[in-house]
Amino acid sequence: xxxxxxTAYAPEELKEFEELILGxxxxxxxxxxxxxxxxxxxxxTGTDFTxxxxxxxxxxxxxxxxxxxxxxxxxxxxxxxxxxxxxxxxKNATYGVCVDTGKLIPxxxxxxxxxxxxxxEAKLAKK
Numbered sequence: 001x002x003x004x005x006x007t008a009y010a011p012e013e014l015k016e017f018e019e020l021i022l023g024x025x026x027x028x029x030x031x032x033x034x035x036x037x038x039x040x041x042x043x044x045t046g047t048d049f050t051x052x053x054x055x056x057x058x059x060x061x062x063x064x065x066x067x068x069x070x071x072x073x074x075x076x077x078x079x080x081x082x083x084x085x086x087x088x089x090x091k092n093a094t095y096g097v098c099v100d101t102g103k104l105i106p107x108x109x110x111x112x113x114x115x116x117x118x119x120x121e122a123k124l125a126k127k
Contacts, residue, residue, distance in 0.1 A: 035073040037040045082115035
């Protein structure tokens with residue numbers, strides 16, 4: 001007997017992924033708010049304008065930390081957008097289908113990287 005390969009996940013399966021993504025999305029949004037709050041505090045230079053070598057070093061360190069926080073915030077925003085896009089794919093029942101091969105992405109991969117649009121084979125082939 002020839003087993004037909006599945007081309008889409010069932011609604012119950014999609015519901016599981018939706019719940020997983022919604023949980024990750026809530027955490028990611030909280031982390032982004034926290035990063036933005038930290039950044040806004042870092043941008044507050046205060047009223048201390050003493051000029052000294054140590055002040056210059058502190059300013060350099062603050063600038064570096066601010067840049068690092070900005071990069072983290074940008075990465076977090078991209079992650080949130082990717083998760084939101086995954087929710088759209090769940091709604092239109094294209095979630096879990098590799099955009100390169102058209103085959104189902106294994107559940108284990110989707111649980112690890114719920115916003116992925118590529119099977120591991122397709123991802124490795126691009127390298």
